Amino acid sequence: MPVKKTALLFFVLATQFLFHSSPLFAQDWFRTGTGLGNVEKPRIAVADFAARSSDPSAHAGLFTQIVRDDLSFSGIIELVSPSFYPAQVPSQPQELHFLTWTDPPLNANFVAFGNLTESPTEVVISAWLYDVRSSSTEAVVGKIYRGAPTDPQVRKFAHQFADEIINKLSGGLASIASTQIAFISARTGHKELWVMDYDGTNQRPLTSLKSISLTPRWAPDSSRIAFTCFASANSAISAQICMYSLDTGRIVSFARYRGTNSSPTWSPDGSQVMFSSSMQGSPALYVSDASGNRPKRLTYASNGADTSPAWNPKTAQTVAFISDRGGLPQLYLMNADGTDTQKLDLPDMGYVIDPSWSPNGQLLAFSWRRPSGNYDIYVMDVASRRIIELTRDAARNERPCWAPDGRHIVFESTRSGSRQIWTMLADGSQPHELTFTGHNESPNWSTK
Amino acid sequence: MIQQHRPLYRALLISTCSIALFIAACKKPIAPPPPPPPPAPVAAKPTASLSADRTSIQKGESVRLTWTTTDAQNISIAPEVGAVTAQGSTTVTPADSASYTLTATGPGGSADASVRISVTPPPPPPVVEAPKPSMDELFLKEVRDAYFDYDKADIRADAREALGKTADFFRNYPQLRVTIEGHCDERGSTEYNLALGDRRASAVKQYLVSLGIPADRLSTVSYGKEKPFCMQSDEACYQQNRRGHFIQTK
Known part of the structure; x- marks a missing residue:
């Protein structure tokens, strides 16, 4: 309290x-009250997992490292520095001596440990988490993972084990260790749709359209990604909404319309897509079914463009969007049926772009270029309209997108010299670069 | 066969001879030849022929004249060549179109022959000689893009002037169909610039329609800030990138 x-x-x-x-x-620098400070972080020690194999290329080290990285990245756990660990660490519960871990300097609340048994065809990982402060001899988490002895598979198991721990210790909050981030990369010479693990590993292209792809948005069930592409409609090329299916690994159909069609967002139930379109003149917001059919116009600003809709994922009632109907691009709210539009006034002028709702539907992240400076990322508590600045004096920072845990934000920044994708905690701390090759932009965090 | 046509043959012979009477060459059938005259006191009439390997050249080029004569003692070619032998060849380089005349004079009279060489001016320098500009070149030269103010899609005064010229060109080539690309500088978001570029392309189209260009010849596309003309982060480059740009629809 x-x-x-x-x-x-x-x-x-x-x-x-x-x-x-x-x-x-x-x-x-400002730190938000986004819930991060409210949790007393438990201290966890992750012992080196024992390799029960003579193969020097075994995966015990990789597994241990990824679990540590995931827990550390979560922002709700304090990882006990491995340099203080005892020489002999447990590889199974019988070898665990609670007092070794609770005494200073370790002061651990929890210990994770286990072992990997590998053969050329299979890896078997036994992994436990114990509460060393309780008298119970029951494991908090106890898991056995079996699969192919490959880096990607072991990586996946490590993320799953970290998910279990974070889920247990956070009281059921979503964990992101198994999530992915879609983004746009121009590293092949064209802006294509790419995806990577949340920690920046396993970066791979999904499309090879050799044109311009933009603004990916995961469907709520993470089975599809809607994005902006350039394609032919009525024999003329223009911006269109494209739909990529991760189940089939290919583009599936989405209706095309004349004019510029861009910037899709999903309804929380995945049944509808809202997007900006100039099919009837000035760019306005339209909502259609998930295949682009039966478009219904929602906004009618006579002078200006409406774009960047963000559908509140929790309430489904509210949509944030950007409009320059008043001159400069500014932040607006409306009901999902297009009624009750209101401007969200900020305490200064400048460009406002890229609205993104937190998973709880209460906070709105956006990019704001105030008259005096560069683009920076801000978070607004929509109920109170209070605003917090998350980035500052670090080149251009844009396109915030919340992680499903509500504690992380992925964004694009030019602070390292080129446009790259970064993550940070939602209070602006722990910035972490994920991409380094070529030009990368427009990250969107998968919903699970 | 001859037997059958004998009357016709005879009729032909008679008519031929009656014509020949006029030139006194058909006396033979009528009178026996006179005794042969003394060895020809009358010389043969000269003959002359002249040819050129080309009759049309560009100024500065040469042409070879070749001639033959018979029964002549004074033989010359004019202009410029002068006296020549009975037969031979020479090259001439006429500055202008000219007729060369071979005159062969001998005891039997004279004969002449001519050949006309036409001289065309040398080719003009390549730039002038280049083929008529292609439609692509004309388009690049005549069609003016419209530039915009920061964050605006209004047609400026300078854009009205540019689009007036562009409209003139479109009127001169009524078959031409064009795409108007809307472009933005790098400062707004990708999404907002796509929308802004759409408004710019539409504004250009509307203005051209107001000048009488049929709307169905004009299509629009917005590239936002995705296809910049330059990459510098300064106002000069920003202005280059805030435009309605024309391309031919092919």
């Missing part, structure tokens, strides 16, 4: 700094 109060106080202070441009604003 005291923790929560402090966080709220800090939140309010931070907001005041924003509004009043206090000198402190220029020096301090």
Whole structure:
């Protein structure tokens, strides 16, 4: 409780700094009250998993490293530094001595350990998590994974084990260790649709359209990705909505319309797609079924373009979008049926783009280029309209997209010299670069 | 056969001879030849022929004249060549079109022969000589793009002037169909720029339609900031990239 109060106080202070441009604003980075500070982080030690194989290329080291990385990345766990671990670590529950881990300097709450038995055709991984502060001899997590002894398979098992731990310790919050990030990469010379594991490994192209692909958006069940492509409609090339099926590994049909059709977003139940289209003149928002049929026009601004719709994934009632009907591109809210449009006023002028809802439907991340500076990423608590800045003085930062755990944001940034994809915690801390090759943009986190 | 046509044969012979009477060459059938005259006191009439290997050249080129004569003592070619032998060849380089005349004079009279060489001006320099500009070249030269202000899709005064010229060109080539590409500088988002580029392309189209260009000749596409003309992050480049750009629809 005291923790929560402090966080709220800090939140309010931070907001005041924003509004009043206090000198402190220029020096301090803001941290959000997005729930991160409310959890006392448990300390977990991940012992080196034992390799029960003479093969030096065995996967025990890889498994251990990925579990540590996943837990550390989660933002809700404090990983106990391996340098303090005892020389003899357990490989199975009978070898675990609780006191070894609870005493200083380790001060662990939990210990993860286990072993890998490998043959040329199979790896068997036994993995446990024990609460060394409780008197129970029951494992908190106990799992056996069997599969092909390959790097990708072992990587997958490690993510699954980390998912189990995070899920148990966070009280059921979604874990992201098995999630993926879709993005656009121009590293082949054309902007194609790509996908990678959430930690940046396993980067691979999904399309080879050799044209321009943009703005990928995962379907709520993560079976399809809607994106903007350039394709022929009525014998003229223009921006269209394309649909990639991960089940079939190919593009499936989506209706095409004249004009510029772009920037799709999914209804939370996956039955509808909303997008910007100039099929009837000025770019406006339309909603169609998931195959693009029966489009219905939602917005009618007479002067200006409406685009970048983001459908509230929790309530399904509200859509955030960008419109320049008032001059500059600004943030608007409307009901999903197009009624009750309202502008979300920010305390300063400038461009506002790229709205993205948090999974709980309460926070809106967006990019804002204030008159004085570059694009930075902000989060607004929509109910209170309070705003927090997440990035600052680090080149251009755009396209925030929330992870399904609500604790991470993936975004694109030019801070490393070229446009690359980064993740950070939703308070702006722990920035972490995922891509390094070529030009990469427009990340979108899978829903599971 | 001859037997059968004897009357016809005879009729032909008679008519031929009656014609020949006029030139006194058919006396033979009528009178026996006179005794042969003394050895020819009358010389043979000269003959002359002249040819050229080409009768049409470009200025500066040469042509070879070849001639033969008979029964002549004074033989010359004019202009410029002068006296020549009974037969031979020479090259001439006429500056302008000219007729060369071979004159052969001898005791039996004279004969002449001519050949006309026509001289065309040298080829003009390649630039002038280049084939008529292609439609692609004309298009590049005559069609003006429309440039826009930051974050705006309004047709500026300079764009009205440019589009007026463009419309003139389109009117002169009524078969021409064009695509108007809407482009933006790099500052907005991908999504917003696609929408803004769409508005720019549409604004250009509307303006051309207002100048009388049929709408069905004009299609539009927005590339947002995806196909920049330049890559620098400065205002000069931003302005280059904020435009309605024309391409031929082929």
